[in-house]
Amino acid sequence: MTLKAQLAAYTTITTERLTLRPVTLADAADIYAYLRDEETVKFISVPPAKSIEDVIENSIKSYFMLNPLGKWGIEYAGKLVGTIDLRLDDNNRSAEIGYVLNQAYWGQGIMPEAANAIVQLGFEKLNLVRIHAEHDVLNPKSGRVMIKIGMQREGIALKSLIVKGIVSDTVQYAITDEMYANYKLM
Numbered sequence: 001m002t003l004k005a006q007l008a009a010y011t012t013i014t015t016e017r018l019t020l021r022p023v024t025l026a027d028a029a030d031i032y033a034y035l036r037d038e039e040t041v042k043f044i045s046v047p048p049a050k051s052i053e054d055v056i057e058n059s060i061k062s063y064f065m066l067n068p069l070g071k072w073g074i075e076y077a078g079k080l081v082g083t084i085d086l087r088l089d090d091n092n093r094s095a096e097i098g099y100v101l102n103q104a105y106w107g108q109g110i111m112p113e114a115a116n117a118i119v120q121l122g123f124e125k126l127n128l129v130r131i132h133a134e135h136d137v138l139n140p141k142s143g144r145v146m147i148k149i150g151m152q153r154e155g156i157a158l159k160s161l162i163v164k165g166i167v168s169d170t171v172q173y174a175i176t177d178e179m180y181a182n183y184k185l186m
Contacts, residue, residue, distance in 0.1 A: 034082070037103055040102060076110055094128055119180065
């Protein structure tokens, strides 16, 4: 069975404060609230949203609903405050995590909590051997999330990302199944 087929059993994940669930059309206003913010979308390929209709067509329908497996909305206190995804690589039993969070919720531990749940799923249910992530060198806050979930910095990939026409270096992080087992014991 492919990793994606296994992932189909985990469309909703709950943590102490969060529900990770499929994104729906009903989330358009919440997503628009943060995708219109230039600071929130500064380091992701999505341009600032111009309207709720823009969010529905260019984000919800064409990304989250088209291929929903491995993509979750992050619900906190009854509101969708961000998204997180797990991009699987069947051949190498690995995955990449990506995420975005409404700036109004930064610094509250929401993203590390969501990312921990995804890492746990990856290693404990999908039997992955490696999960990795990257962030723009100018976005160290994203790197702090990676450290909080047990990832180790692997290095910097020079000129490895172009976002909104800007060529950037990215910092690479990863955690392996063995690192996860040791991190969990701490």
